[in-house]
Amino acid sequence: MSEVVYITVEPSIQLHGAPTQPYWIHPQLIDSIDPVKGRQFRVSDHIPKGTCLLVDRPYAAIPVVDEPATNENLTCSYPACNRRVALGTERFSCPNACIDDVAWCGTTCRDLDQIRHAFECTWLKRYSKPIRSKRGEYEFGMLWLIIRLLATRQVEVQNPSASNGSKPFPPVSKHGWDGINMLCGSVETWSHDRVRNWSTLAKKYLQNSTILPHGLSTDRILHLICQEEANSFGLYPRETGVFPIPTPFVDRGEQFAAAVYPTAAIANHSCLPNLIHKADDQGRMVFTASRDINKGEECCISYFDLTQYTDLTTRRQHLKNSFRFTCKCERCVSEEPVEETSPWNTIPMMDME
Template sequence: MSQVVYITLEEPIPNRIDGIPKTQSDWIHPNLIESVDPVKGRQLRASEHIPKGTCVLIDHPYAIIPVVDDPATNDDLICSNSACNRRSLSQSGRLSCSNSCIADVSWCSSTCRDADKARHDFECTWLKRYADPIRKKWGEYDFGMLWVIVRLLASRQTKPRPQNENVLPTSQPLKHGWAGIESLCGSVDTWPHEQVRSWTTLVKKYLQNGPVLPHGLSADQVLHLICQEEANSFGLYPRETGIYPPPQPLVGRGEQFAAAVYPTAAMANHSCVPNMTHKPDEDGRMIFTASRDILPGQECCISYFDLTKHTDLTSRREHLRKSFKFTCQCDRCVSEEPAEETNDWTPMPMMDI
């Protein structure tokens, strides 16, 4: 059954700048509901009209990593404090790990470094031991994936876990925090056997519970977490994703600077004609904004890719099949399918011999 779900606000009516609530709390529009589709699974819908330009959802990352080249000098490197995530200039006094784990870890201030100590202590030994070997043997993508998993586990271990991680005591409340991560779609059945086998190898080599990574989960549980993360993680880009129709001249969303997992934002499904854009703010929160009027009952969708990069039907579907393992059946894709050819040929009647 669909239900209206809310995420606790620190203020009844948050202050707004350009329509976006400026508060550190996560937030969901009161006209946004969670429902379940027999094919797509969980999804977001509008219970009432949501006007164009309205802020629909704000979600903090449960885990986030930087994704930049030359992190020691790159000004797009984000602060490692998960409550900050602000980008800091390389010459502005950013602080590196005292244990010299990797250059990708830095803080914008001593305040952020001190506040992040417990979480970073969880990952530091793992990074120092495994980051370089993983990057050399498996490459940047697999390293980034494993690091996201480590940061998910670090948040699980170090963030306070209230007795009820749900948002409000409704009959079927929206899950958040680690409970939200556990409810994400994705399992070993979602992915090809060869891919699961490769991830199983990585788990056994680098993510086992032990002194280096004391997370307390079984190998199967960590493998399941990888399957969920790979089906739900977001790339963070400096400009909006999902502007439709694409601007002319074409302006893409820019270069990725981070990757993150959001417990609530991950519920949004894809459409090649989305009615919401998404963009991270300066604190790493993912902001969903209605890109056109969303009518009651309509599904609220985002685009999983830059619509300026894959424009024709074949390119879009191939990208989605390769990256997200589904064939898009959104209204745009279905309308662009070639019409079936009609067969006007009539067979010659049988002749008596």
């Protein structure tokens, strides 16, 4: 059995060192290919604990809050903002009253978001209530995130200079819709039952039409759902990936949004991560080294709150159910029960006479 050294990480690590630009990658963080895992992040040199390694703006994000009309955690719908929108005079709702979940922190964000929101507005007015009542909040959120991916793509097509894809980004990874196309996930990734259900949803609610003029085939939309489900992030008020679990007990808090990040999605999972991740006040995903990282080492995050799934069985079962893989990270392998074997000299000899 291999030995694991557990590194203590203070839960108070802050993100104040993150650069201010929308996208940023540390020059020593490289995108490489593993024959088993596929794309992954590694470092080309030693990285000290506390170093900011990645800042990635979401390509699409949705709020995930109860009672959005009165919830203080609702985020601005303009993708370049994503700040919390306060109640009262600082919150501006959709002029067409599509859904309460859509709001902006000011008239500037609302006006700048006009093209993108126009793409989703009619769809939200027609389908949000029936989907929520018949299919539930999770499937509505999944479909709405797909709509917002398509809406951002529409902005790129109509106004490239204002799109996420027009921003300068290091050559380590493609961004914009090209980055979305490179995300892992396909119909082979998921169970037949899930794919069949998503196919039904795509045909019923996401077909190319005058309400949703995306110009893509149903198969491409189904593939996009498979990609989104494999790569979307939940946004929480505190860091994900702090290990060991701090004393006194502190979890990452209640989810307030979900988002898809074309570059941050490259990071693989480990139950002993060397990165913590957390969205900043603009919705940008920030990766920070939670310990010193050695040259050539893979950089991993935790896909879940480590305070919620603490033993080997529950961790592996959660990852199997949610992401369809069995975790073989150093921590999981070290916690596997030792199989008892019988030495050859204890096995009775056969009578050769």
